[in-house]
Amino acid sequence: MKQSELQGMSxxxxxxxxxxxxxxxxxxxxxxxxxxxxxxxxxxxxxxxIARVRTVMTAMARSEG
Known part of the structure; x- marks a missing residue:
């Protein structure tokens, strides 16, 4: 799974x-x-x-908050 794929997800x-x-x-x-x-x-x-997903989720949380 690539990071670009994850960034397109909610x-x-x-x-x-x-x-x-x-x-x-x-x-x-x-x-x-x-x-x-x-x-x-x-x-x-x-x-x-797993690490990639968690990294993207953290970045999303920081950008929202």
Whole structure:
């Protein structure tokens, strides 16, 4: 997910995307813990996507307030 895609979203859409990413991260961590995760790089990508979403949400909150 690119930052430009996130900037076009509303705050509610960003929150929804963040919830999806957090759920995906949880599932990936569980798979990793049980040895079922094949693509370990996906964990890193999801973690970075979460950071991107949170950064955009913070910027939106600061611009509104």
């Amino acid at each position: 705050l509610a859409e960003c929150r929804q995307r963040l919830d999806q990413l957090l759920e995906e991260q949880f599932k990936l961590r569980m798979q990793h813990g049980t040895g079922q995760l094949g693509n370990t790089a996906r964990l890193r990508g999801v973690r970075r996507d």
